[in-house]
Amino acid sequence: MLIFTKSLFTLKKENPNKENLPDNFSPAVLKKIQQARKNQPNTEELITNILSGDIGALSRAITLIESNNPNHFTEANAIIKACLPHANNSVRIGITGVPGVGKSTFIEAFGKHLTKLGKKIAVLTIDPSSSLSHGSILGDKTRMEELAKDPNAYVRPSASGDTVGGVARKTRETITLCEACGFDTVIIETVGVGQNEIAVHSMVDFFLLLNVTGTGDELQGIKKGIMEMADAIVINKADGDNIQKAVLAKAEMNNALHLFPAKKSGWIPVTLTCSSKTLEGINEVWETISNYIERTQNNTFFESKRAEQNEFWLMETIENQLKQDFFNNSEVQILLEKTKKAVQNNEYSPFAAAQLLVEKYFNTKT
Known part of the structure; x- marks a missing residue:
């Protein structure tokens, strides 16, 4: 449904x-x-x-x-x-990839593997919102039906709304609530790879990029910035006749990763292959993440990165709240409707109209 x-x-x-x-x-x-x-x-x-x-x-x-x-x-x-006070005690994993790479299927297989290990996982999935109707079809619970039924798993779909960066507006706060509720592993599935698909990197400990073979150039469609941020690249759907192609794609990705500068964490990104269908390689993905967490906790990068993330989200929250307060202001709303028509009729430039609205907003605060 x-x-x-x-x-x-x-x-x-x-x-x-x-x-x-x-x-x-x-x-x-x-x-x-x-x-x-x-x-x-x-x-x-x-x-x-x-x-x-x-x-x-x-x-x-x-x-x-x-x-x-x-x-x-x-x-x-x-x-x-x-x-x-009851949060910050989980491993946060961001997962992104091009459309059709099998993110939901991978997360279900990966999540079921973690719950078998005794983990409690929360999966926060972000569904794109229509720019026309502003609605979203939140079908991730349907796509992850087995995982959603697991008593040690929680799947929560959210609409991206007008937020860029592959996450929903309140994803950061949602992570806090999930951690306080006792989930020790939080997985964030982003909308998909794009130039603005980077906000998730500023709220997770480990950033995983999923890729798939059979699309011609295996690097096509992958933004350089995404690859630079990835802590691991996983070639998904490595099963059947696709195994050899996955091995070749893995080699290509490894060569590409060597072109990027060294990470502050001291971690060298790795490329893996796996099959969400046969479960081959799923355990290796978790072992890679565990090794990363152990290494970054030992060299203090884990804590320093979270401190930087908290500062980043402080500034983001200030911007979001100011924007929200601006558009919720009743006097601004009235003037906005008038200025929209004036801008459409070329009576005002967009810049002059914006300045007028901002001045109105600050006048209501004095």
Whole structure:
């Protein structure tokens, strides 16, 4: 079943006459959803339940921090603040790759391997949002059906929204909540490889790039910046008649990696092959990550990198909150609609209109 970003409750609220609702819409279902929302636990209960490992409470809290409703900001910030002392105790792994490389299949196989080792894993998947409808089809739980049923795994799809960099706007805070809930391994699956597909690198300990053979030049479509950041490159779908091609692709990638400057971590990136179908090579991927974590913890790079990441997300959060406050300002919203028309009619330049809006915003703050 496909999951859409707008719930029946939201649709009903926006369409009181049931316009645009599904043909099989059930008033009984709507009533059940409304009643469930009325019975939402308060902030203190959510915090207590998250710290005790309650997945339901975790999901509710993530929904709160992803909300654009200004009324939810205070509650979301209180939850994050309470969870922060219980966070920072996981291994964070970012996974990216070109479309069709098999990220979801790989993550399911990799995740099941980790849970068999006794790990508790949280998988945060980012689904691209339409630039037209602004909606997302959050189908990762369907694609990772077996992993989603694993009691030691948690799969949470989120929409990318208007955020560039391959992650959702609140992914960093979501990591904090997952760690506080007891997950010792957090995997972030990004939208896909692109020039802006780098934000995930600033919130993970290990950055893994998936690639696949059979696309002509094995380096085609892979941005140099992505390869420079990768701590390991995994050639996926190395099974059947594709094994030899995977070996050749591995050699090509190794040659390419030698052209990049040495990493501050002292780690030399490696190239591996694996099959999500036969599970061949999956354990080697985990061993590589474990070796990286051990080495960077011993040379203090692990801690220094996380400190730099915290500083980076401080600045990012300031920018995001200022932007949000700007567009939520009622006087700015009114003026914005007027200036849009003026810009479209060439009565104002975009730059003059922007300056006018910014001045209006600061005047409302004085």
